[in-house]
Amino acid sequence: MNARAPSCSVILPVLGEASLINGAIDHLRNLENDKEIEIIVVDGDPEGTTLTAITHENVTKLRSPSGRGKQMNAGAREAKGKILLFLHADTQLPLDALRLIAAAMQGKRYVAGAFDLGIRSERLIFRLIESAASLRSRATRIPFGDQAIFVRKDYFEKIGGYKDIPIMEDIEIMKRIKKRGDKIVIVPQRVHTSSRRWEKEGILRCTLRNWLLQVLYLLGVSPQRFSQWYGHND
Numbered sequence: 001m002n003a004r005a006p007s008c009s010v011i012l013p014v015l016g017e018a019s020l021i022n023g024a025i026d027h028l029r030n031l032e033n034d035k036e037i038e039i040i041v042v043d044g045d046p047e048g049t050t051l052t053a054i055t056h057e058n059v060t061k062l063r064s065p066s067g068r069g070k071q072m073n074a075g076a077r078e079a080k081g082k083i084l085l086f087l088h089a090d091t092q093l094p095l096d097a098l099r100l101i102a103a104a105m106q107g108k109r110y111v112a113g114a115f116d117l118g119i120r121s122e123r124l125i126f127r128l129i130e131s132a133a134s135l136r137s138r139a140t141r142i143p144f145g146d147q148a149i150f151v152r153k154d155y156f157e158k159i160g161g162y163k164d165i166p167i168m169e170d171i172e173i174m175k176r177i178k179k180r181g182d183k184i185v186i187v188p189q190r191v192h193t194s195s196r197r198w199e200k201e202g203i204l205r206c207t208l209r210n211w212l213l214q215v216l217y218l219l220g221v222s223p224q225r226f227s228q229w230y231g232h233n234d
Contacts, residue, residue, distance in 0.1 A: 006038040008098060009081030009153070013064075013071035015044040017089040018053035024089045025056045033098045038081050042071040068145065069162035069169035076153070076161055085150040090194035092120075093148060100187050101150055110185040112151035112177055114143030118190030125203055126195060141184045145170035148191045155182075167223045171214065 010028055014021060021041065028039055039059045043051045044066030051061045064074040072086050083101060087093070094100065094115070104113050117133040119126040137143045149170060159176060162169045177184055198206045217223060 006081040007036040008083045009038040009079035010085045011040045011075035012089050013042050013068045014050040014089050017050045020089045021050050027092050032096050040075040042075040044071050073161045084153050087148050092192045094189045104185045111155045111182045113185035114147035114149045115187045115191045117147050118192040119195050120192045121195040137186050142174040146193045165223045168217045
């Protein structure tokens with residue numbers, strides 16, 4: 001008898017995340033109903049340094065050319081779950097995330113979705129960034145990758161997955177879904193992502209840079225023209 005297919009495949013695109021990857025997998029294993037998920041780690045490093053650091057069993061390990069779009073597409077091709085969840089290694093889900101996703105995707109109303117953004121820091125400025133992200137994603141229905149995007153696998157395959165672009169692949173696919181007239185749900189519970197990029201680059205500089213790149217992209221500027229301003233897969 002064939003083993004039951006997982007309800008959700010969690011795909012983690014990684015590059016240089018050896019120090020984080022086991023903690024990320026621990027977190028997924030501690031989710032409620034964790035036996036319902038398949039974990040797929042896709043390493044963009046040709047040496048596979050993150051993969052070799054994994055100490056857990058029952059994790060699918062893949063190598064891919066670097067670039068989140070390429071890596072996430074590679075993971076999706078191997079995935080067996082009906083729902084694909086694309087998760088950054090430094091982002092933690094709510095403990096009941098699987099139930100929340102199942103409830104959001106019940107029926108045929110929504111084809112994709114994401115969570116509200118939370119940032120792991122006590123600093124007040126991050127509460128303001130979270131609030132701005134929540135307002136933006138609800139107004140535009142275009143969530144970003146650090147909000148843990150999920151999508152029906154059959155739908156993802158039908159629309160051709162992520163585009164092979166160096167940056168903004170998350171915004172591009174959400175815009176494409178909206179253009180098709182299909183619906184995206186924003187789950188009000190928060191994921192919690194690391195504040196490391198903001199702390200490393202400077203909160204104001206990082207925030208303004210991100211806003212500028214988003215505006216440029218939405219105005220039609222090619223991601224190839226500004227991808228060097230943003231260190232991808234950090």
